[in-house]
Amino acid sequence: MQITSFGFLLFAALLLAVYYLIPKRAQWALLLAASYCFYLWAGIEYLGFILLTTLSTYAATMAMAARQEKQEKFLAENKATISREERKAYKASVKRANRVYLIICLVLNFGILAVCKALLIEPFKTAASAGTFSFLSLGLPLGISFYMFQSMGYAVDVYRQTVKPERNPFKLALFVSFFPQLIQGPISKFGQLAPQLYSPKKFDGKQLSFGLQRMLWGYFKKLVIADRIAAAVFALRGPEYTGVAFFVLTVFYAIQIYGDFTGGIDIAVGLAQALGIKLPENFIRPYFSKNIAEYWRRWHISLGEWMKDYIFYPISVSQPMLKLSKAARKRMGNFGKRLPVYVASVATWLVTGIWHGLTPNFIVWGMLNCFFIVLSEECSGLYEKFHGRFHLKEKKWYGGFEILRMFILMNLIRIVDLFPRVGDYFARMGSLFTTFNFRILWDGTMLQLGLSALDYIILAGGIVLIFTVSLIQEKKGSVRELLWQKNPVLRYALIFALLVIVLLMGSYGFGYDASGFIYNAF
């Protein structure tokens, strides 16, 4: 089911009504039923995938929990008789045994994910070169990358004993399949999400209203902005568009993916909020970032957190790495000190790249990100000297410059998404320095990309609106909270105006291809 379809809205409305009418202790069961309805709607053939992940996670965590309990019991009973060393050794043995369960579970699940993604490489390439490319047509089981990462994070947490394992398989099934985030995240942590899923929720008019408002805002970003500009992004991929046209493509794609991805997250987080559940924020106005590390703290946050907790930290503080650090420090000084971090970074970005897709361009994308992060870390001392010398940090325009610089850099890196053949990407990048065809901006080329003058006006207006709202959020906090203080009639009028804008200016219905969310294919 398309999240932008009328059927989905009706489904959500029905769920909300029933959710607040039934006894509160049954609410979680209703969510589970709704989530599976949603999943079945997407295609019964995918049911096996989510069931397998749920069951394997359940089995592995229960097995680990049983061992851990036995350990607790044993240690409590023999508290007086065993020494600290024996105690340590016993704990270590339990952990070793549990590691087997964890590894089986991880290998099984990531194996499935890898096979699914590997099977898509060829269709992805042919579709991209044939020009019929669409993320949705790839047919990856709905949300598999998201629910799988979420479940595996939970399995690791149980292994690490940082969360209490869930004994009720149905409750665990809800954690895995909770449908608002099934489409494109956010990837939640068990400790943060699970207690909310199972607790009774009282009807709260304000939360409901805020949730619905946020959904509407998400639809605005998705339907009015992202789906409108999609046609031009598609057209600009053609081999004839080089130089300035390629630069325009990077900006348009930045707009599209922002509208598409943050819009989809707004819909998911908004719906969850209407249900009384707070999902983690996935974006904090990422295009306002001033450096790449900051950008990655503000863009796709939940994936970054996952990578940090389960890839970056375990690698960088592992025994071999610590040894490497000690050895490197002696020989290479300060750089050696940072070496383990860089090694872990490369691994993390490799995995992040693979998560997006198994084609080489996504690996290149990950490595480019990693390269610039390491570069900026290595140069940070130089930067500070430079900034200090010219007092740049105190100048207002410099902040703007930094933001613009980061926006352009990230655009140039991100665009590799669209070029499964990496050679094409580098050829286009090269053309930036050889082809100065600025005239395409005014010679009518822009009107041949599937966008009319009116489309550009709508896009410009929409972007101004999003920019204004983002500025207010940056300076004054929640816009919905500000509106809440105002006269209700004014509030309703503004919401209604936004609704009418989405209804009239959204790209949907006859003449538009049903375009799936970009991120639900990852």
Added chain:
Amino acid sequence: MKKKSILILCVSLAVCLALLWLLQALLMPKYMANREGALIAEYYGNAGNNDVVFIGDCEVYENFSPITMWEEYGITSIIRGSPQQLIWQSYYLMEETFKYETPKVMVFNVLSMKYDTPESTKEQDQREPYNRMTLDGMRWSVSKWNAIEASMTQEEREGLGMWGYIFPLLRYHDRWSQLEAEDFQYLFRKEQISDNGYLMQTGVKPVMGEFTEAPLVDYTFGENSYYYLDKMVELCKSHGTQLVLIKAPSLSPIWWDEWDEQMENYAQEHDLVYINLLDSQEQIGIDWTTDTYDAGLHLNVYGAEKLSSYFGKILTEKCGVADRRGDPQLSAIWAEKVKIYHARKEEMEAQS
């Protein structure tokens, strides 16, 4: 305080809904300039008491004039035609008609037998707008629902689907940039643009030469077409209405002999009357230099009057349709229609 805020919420919701409804009315096409799309909706004002109902595509609403048949034979008739009406649409229109009246004769133009599925029509990108011209005008009923289900193209199904019909606002939402004066002028009230379903044309454009089309590989009508034709036969039988199959005397698109044969056989098998009016052009008296407004695709009002005069006789003699001119109530209603018809004809002739 709480009561007050709930009141404000409810009032605001009501105002918003009213505004949305208004917006929908504004954005829906009015079909006052491009009149073909307004035909289906005009039926309801003239339903009841019709002895003959014509159903089909442009070959019925451009070629038959109910007013002429009333004037000459006292036949009460109405046309439920719409552009590129497909056979399943015709069937559901027929089904719906029986809710409003039970005519003595149902006349169906068989040209649409050639289209077996929504996907097999020509000019696929035009299919949905044409479907709309037939379906949007229908009042809501099970028949309308089924007609939509049978008509939707694959693209529609994957898009808005039924919701686009339940809330036409969703379908027409982007017309806001193309609104014209007529959208405001006819926001609440439309003009009557047909004469009992007949869409008058007074222009003249003679036929130039022979019509040719590439021969087909297979002339057999599709299974789906026959399925709906069968259903029509059953439906009419169950209401005691005589079903008459016709092929209007339009020269293009070509009505192949192989098709004609299949209809002949079908009529014989099911004990129906099938009349290929292409065979009686001389008896009708059609002059292809003066009686068509688009070079042979459709008749103009002069041709339609000739054809109606000829066909009214068949209805009277072969089908036993009665002369109603003796009924004072009907006569009064029809006198008004006749007046409008002639006024329209005069006005259009003056304009052209």
Added chain:
Amino acid sequence: MEKLLEILDELHPDVDFETEEHLIDNKILDSFDIVTIVAEIDAEYDVAIPAEELIPENFNSAKALYALVEKLMDE
């Protein structure tokens, strides 16, 4: 504790680690810093901080971090 403060000061000379209680929440320490600290602690105290202990609660203040080191040394 002294040595720990030294390690921290070397990373960010401009921060007062004795009083700051929101090193993570206020984004003073990033993930690179944390890993560096772990390596330094490993070298200095011979205590390996496992990945699961790399949570904001343990790194928000020098005090919390020291408590963590002590706890791990104790085990």
